[in-house]
Amino acid sequence: MGFWSNLFGGKPKLDHEQQITSPNGRIICTVKLKLGSLTYSVKKDGKIVLRESGLGINLQGEQPLKQGLMIVRIQENRKDEAWQTIVGEQRIIHNKYNEVAFYLNETTENGRIFTVRFRIFDDGVAFRYEIPPQNRFQRLIISDELTEFNVDANSNAWRIPAYQPDRYEYNYEKRPVYALASSVHTPLTIETPLGHYISIHEAALINYGSMTIKLNSLNRLQTDITPLSDGMRAYVDLPFNTPWRVVMIGDSPIELITNRMVLNLNEPPKQDFSWVKPLKFIGIWWAMFVGEWTWAPGERHGATTEHAKEYIDAAKRLNIDGVLMEGWNDGWEGDWLQNGASSNFIKPVADLNLEEVVKYAKDKGISIVGHNETVGFIDNYERQMEDTYKYYNSIGINYIKTGYAGSMMTIQGRKEFHHSQAGVRHYQKSVELAAKYHICLDIHEPIKGTGLERTWPNVLTREGARGQEYEGGALSPSHATIIPFTRLLAGGMDYTSGIFDVTNVAKRLASTLARQLAYYVTIYSGMQMAADRPRFYEEINPAAYEFIRNVPVSWEYTVPLLGKIGEYYVVARRDRNSEDWYIGGVTNEEAHRVRLNLDFLDEETNYTAEIYRDSDTDHYRDHQLGISIETRKITKADYLDIWMAPGGGFAVRITKS
Ligand code: NOJ
Numbered sequence: 001m002g003f004w005s006n007l008f009g010g011k012p013k014l015d016h017e018q019q020i021t022s023p024n025g026r027i028i029c030t031v032k033l034k035l036g037s038l039t040y041s042v043k044k045d046g047k048i049v050l051r052e053s054g055l056g057i058n059l060q061g062e063q064p065l066k067q068g069l070m071i072v073r074i075q076e077n078r079k080d081e082a083w084q085t086i087v088g089e090q091r092i093i094h095n096k097y098n099e100v101a102f103y104l105n106e107t108t109e110n111g112r113i114f115t116v117r118f119r120i121f122d123d124g125v126a127f128r129y130e131i132p133p134q135n136r137f138q139r140l141i142i143s144d145e146l147t148e149f150n151v152d153a154n155s156n157a158w159r160i161p162a163y164q165p166d167r168y169e170y171n172y173e174k175r176p177v178y179a180l181a182s183s184v185h186t187p188l189t190i191e192t193p194l195g196h197y198i199s200i201h202e203a204a205l206i207n208y209g210s211m212t213i214k215l216n217s218l219n220r221l222q223t224d225i226t227p228l229s230d231g232m233r234a235y236v237d238l239p240f241n242t243p244w245r246v247v248m249i250g251d252s253p254i255e256l257i258t259n260r261m262v263l264n265l266n267e268p269p270k271q272d273f274s275w276v277k278p279l280k281f282i283g284i285w286w287a288m289f290v291g292e293w294t295w296a297p298g299e300r301h302g303a304t305t306e307h308a309k310e311y312i313d314a315a316k317r318l319n320i321d322g323v324l325m326e327g328w329n330d331g332w333e334g335d336w337l338q339n340g341a342s343s344n345f346i347k348p349v350a351d352l353n354l355e356e357v358v359k360y361a362k363d364k365g366i367s368i369v370g371h372n373e374t375v376g377f378i379d380n381y382e383r384q385m386e387d388t389y390k391y392y393n394s395i396g397i398n399y400i401k402t403g404y405a406g407s408m409m410t411i412q413g414r415k416e417f418h419h420s421q422a423g424v425r426h427y428q429k430s431v432e433l434a435a436k437y438h439i440c441l442d443i444h445e446p447i448k449g450t451g452l453e454r455t456w457p458n459v460l461t462r463e464g465a466r467g468q469e470y471e472g473g474a475l476s477p478s479h480a481t482i483i484p485f486t487r488l489l490a491g492g493m494d495y496t497s498g499i500f501d502v503t504n505v506a507k508r509l510a511s512t513l514a515r516q517l518a519y520y521v522t523i524y525s526g527m528q529m530a531a532d533r534p535r536f537y538e539e540i541n542p543a544a545y546e547f548i549r550n551v552p553v554s555w556e557y558t559v560p561l562l563g564k565i566g567e568y569y570v571v572a573r574r575d576r577n578s579e580d581w582y583i584g585g586v587t588n589e590e591a592h593r594v595r596l597n598l599d600f601l602d603e604e605t606n607y608t609a610e611i612y613r614d615s616d617t618d619h620y621r622d623h624q625l626g627i628s629i630e631t632r633k634i635t636k637a638d639y640l641d642i643w644m645a646p647g648g649g650f651a652v653r654i655t656k657s
Helices: 003-008 253-257 305-318 354-363 378-395 421-436 479-485 513-522 534-540 542-550
Strands: 016-021 027-034 037-044 047-054 057-059 069-084 092-106 113-121 124-131 139-145 156-159 173-176 188-191 197-203 211-215 221-225 234-237 244-250 279-284 322-325 367-373 399-403 409-411 414-416 440-443 459-462 527-529 555-564 568-575 581-587 592-597 607-613 628-634 639-644 649-656
Touching (some): 027 092, 027 124, 305 322, 305 354, 479 568, 513 568, 513 649, 581 639, 607 639
Parallel strands (some): 279 322
Antiparallel strands (some): 037 047, 092 113, 113 124
């Protein structure tokens, strides 16, 4: 008899099968103990979602935690609560699930113990491993995780490859599951032959390697935890809980959009975050991408005191609350990608007076967004991190865009993947320290979102996919119709929307101008950038800019309207601070006409709709600027018929009239 059995008494089970049902009864997860191994399978409405899938963990220098198991206790629980986000796509989030924890004990003299805890929601299944301190040891080296997600191998998946130099910044490709030759990142969204849309992801990724997914020798999807430089997946002190393994399940792609499991599986905040505020910002930024200015000091240096003040004045006129400055600190001279080991995040360059700029901004009610480009040199950054955040807080900088450019990180002198346990630990350290000094983060080259912004709402957004800075031929219009169903299920993204100079020769975008407005609704981000240079808003197209001026960042709720992954996507969202509604729509390389039902509006109410859409001759390749703007009176009973040009889109603002 092992430890758990002594603790709980009762007769251990060597053979067991148990069904755990979602609160609405439609999803059933069957957990089975047979011949000493634990497996699970999932059905929705009686149709298979996942066939019997294995569970287990490989340990370095120890037998795997996988075989010779008995169940010594089963604990059931249920939850039905609502909680509020400070910033987000949805103010009130419902958290409702049935939970069963299986306490396991090995039958051999090894006698090790662990628990697998399942939570079944109306829109998916989640579980994690919980390992308490053991008789023989208090620490573990995890060499592999053996969790399977046994979907039909004939399903189709939208994949981006893992372990590549550009981290998550790849174009998604649709492939049959059986053809996934190498590991891929999550959220991994899959369309099954039975018509389910599922997305495999993880929640609460703390102190562990990030989960990628590979096909195993049985042709089943299995976890492939990002290794450390020594090949191990994680070094942990006990007790330890793995991140939650999450399978979101919908009957249609748009059902995935409002799946809140990943947030719900994270802990509520443990400190006050009422100081966290969403932010719309412009920046000394795109001018560098199109070659007008430079990050490095010199004749065309962007982040000078003079330019910063000009941008602050422009932000004021544009009704924008923040200004980002990149290239303001020591470390950008020459090839900045090589300077990361010595950049300094407090020392400004000669032609920028940081404190003068911050004071100027403060007097005008504008927040400065600081910029810490670490180039992945974590040792250098962590040496300065606390002093930097403390100093920024003391002078009034409450937002930082962090950056981890480069294909690997340098941590304790070793080259590590951004998504390894070492990387994950660093990102977490930065988030917690930033919270201590009341700093909100926009993390570029980040660890993917796993819902930690429930616990740490100061993570307002992150990059973590191909964004507009990749434009200039590297993005196809279909990308923006895929990420809502893949990357964005992991949380908000800084896509750097609102480029009006779409025809710039140095950085031509595969987009119409109307589509640039759509992104503010289709791509949620707690910090939204109006990424172009202010003159493009003020002098070149002030009428189109009105949409950006008005669109909010944080939403009361979100109503996805239409979507086919890779083809088109339309979503409506209600402002958190008013009764205004916004709709955004994007299409792929093909034109697409939509007819929108306005059911979400109030009964017997007159509204005014400002519609920003493509003109009849628009095309993302050679006729990008013909945006047409019209105002119409509407009610809930009306429909909006809107045509999107190839690579185009539309945006609508609806106010009570
Ligand atoms: C990559 C980031 O994604 C980009 O936004 C930034 O401008 C550069 N690194 C420089 O830090």
